[in-house]
Amino acid sequence: MSSASELLQLIDIDVRRDLVGATRDQLAAEMSSFGAEPFRARQLWHWIYHRGVTDFAAMTNLAKGFRERLAERYVLGRPAVAAAQVSRDGTRKWLLRFDDGNEAEAVHIPEEDRGTLCVSSQVGCTLNCRFCHTGTQRLVRNLGVAEIVGQVMLARDALGEWPSPQEDRQLTNIVLMGMGEPLYNFDNVAAAMKVVMDPEGLAISRRKITLSTAGVVPLIARCGSELAVNLAISLHAVSDDVRDVLVPLNKKYPIAELLDACRSYPGSSNARRITFEYVMLKGINDSPAEAHELVRLLRGIPAKVNLIPFNPWPGAPYECSADAAIAAFSDIVFTAGYSAPVRTPRGRDILAACGQLKSASVRARRGAT
Numbered sequence: 518m519s520s521a522s523e524l525l526q527l528i529d530i531d532v533r534r535d536l537v538g539a540t541r542d543q544l545a546a547e548m549s550s551f552g553a554e555p556f557r558a559r560q561l562w563h564w565i566y567h568r569g570v571t572d573f574a575a576m577t578n579l580a581k582g583f584r585e586r587l588a589e590r591y592v593l594g595r596p597a598v599a600a601a602q603v604s605r606d607g608t609r610k611w612l613l614r615f616d617d618g619n620e621a622e623a624v625h626i627p628e629e630d631r632g633t634l635c636v637s638s639q640v641g642c643t644l645n646c647r648f649c650h651t652g653t654q655r656l657v658r659n660l661g662v663a664e665i666v667g668q669v670m671l672a673r674d675a676l677g678e679w680p681s682p683q684e685d686r687q688l689t690n691i692v693l694m695g696m697g698e699p700l701y702n703f704d705n706v707a708a709a710m711k712v713v714m715d716p717e718g719l720a721i722s723r724r725k726i727t728l729s730t731a732g733v734v735p736l737i738a739r740c741g742s743e744l745a746v747n748l749a750i751s752l753h754a755v756s757d758d759v760r761d762v763l764v765p766l767n768k769k770y771p772i773a774e775l776l777d778a779c780r781s782y783p784g785s786s787n788a789r790r791i792t793f794e795y796v797m798l799k800g801i802n803d804s805p806a807e808a809h810e811l812v813r814l815l816r817g818i819p820a821k822v823n824l825i826p827f828n829p830w831p832g833a834p835y836e837c838s839a840d841a842a843i844a845a846f847s848d849i850v851f852t853a854g855y856s857a858p859v860r861t862p863r864g865r866d867i868l869a870a871c872g873q874l875k876s877a878s879v880r881a882r883r884g885a886t
């Protein structure tokens with residue numbers, strides 16, 4: 518009688534476990550159950566997250582026999598790429614397909630002096646923001662730690678950035694601004710970001726990581742105290758009436774509560790300001806009066822404002838504000854003492870810009886075969 522694993526091999530199913538995405542604790546536990554000394558876990562960590570190798574045979578400081586035993590039991594994988602596109606402006610978008618067939622997108626935005634990876638936290642989203650393409654896709658599921666870390670690993674592969682460079686990186690920043698609401702998947706996002714920040718691995722500092730939330734108030738403090746990353750708030754309106762429509766989560770956590778949570782965000786200061794994202798929608802939220810009201814609301818918060826020209830998508834019920842309206846809005850906020858840059862849309866031609874991401878994954882209906 519064969520063992521279960523022999524049987525599975527017979528029908529050609531790979532039963533080896535993927536170590537990529539493991540946290541330090543998980544890797545240590547895995548190596549100890551494998552019978553290896555604790556320092557082996559540290560060596561593996563270095564090979565996986567600093568060197569980016571995907572083949573145990575390349576781990577030249579490990580004994581050959583040990584490498585072979587590792588390769589029998591484990592793999593070093595990456596999410597599969599279902600599609601890869603490059604925009605006219607150099608922005609790249611990957612549609613990643615995970616083991617269960619679900620898909621999510623990640624985007625790399627190169628700039629003169631830095632490069633930002635926009636990472637997804639969920640397949641689909643629960644929030645249904647009216648102006649957001651992802652909002653038209655229902656939540657399928659949260660992404661796991663390995664699937665979130667895998668987005669960064671894959672981008673590093675594509676950019677040829679191994680071992681983790683000290684300087685002149687093409688991937689310097691991470692924004693949790695892809696598909697999904699990161700604070701509704703906080704545990705996995707936090708564990709993944711701890712892997713990403715580790716100085717002996719991917720080494721992207723918490724100062725270069727920004728988590729964007731539509732305003733899940735009860736988790737904002739934990740985001741500050743446990744992760745201490747930069748915070749961005751998708752505000753988009755200055756009255757509850759308007760915000761209730763644009764960001765329905767506002768009905769649960771209205772503007773005043775959201776701003777209170779920002780006022781006490783751990784670690785924010787004039788040197789580390791909270792970003793308030795404000796999408797510019799023609800005739801909806803873009804008047805000078807609303808700019809003045811925004812300034813009034815932000816009083817007492819170390820804030821900067823990011824004005825985002827609305828990025829269109831098929832069937833979107835809004836239009837982008839006129840350039841003059843955006844400029845006037847920005848001037849008012851700027852004159853009041855806040856930085857208020859207009860975010861340059863990137864990757865619009867491949868639907869890679871803010872709010873344009875979407876995948877075809879749908880949640881299996883209960884009882885469906």
Ligand code: SAH
Binds near residue numbers: 729731
């Ligand atoms: N759920 C989180 C993370 C998504 S971040 C959040 O809401 O913050 C994506 C950012 O792009 C958010 O600020 C979102 O409001 C903004 N956005 C969504 N649709 C957009 C669109 N069509 N044009 C411009 N920005 C958009």
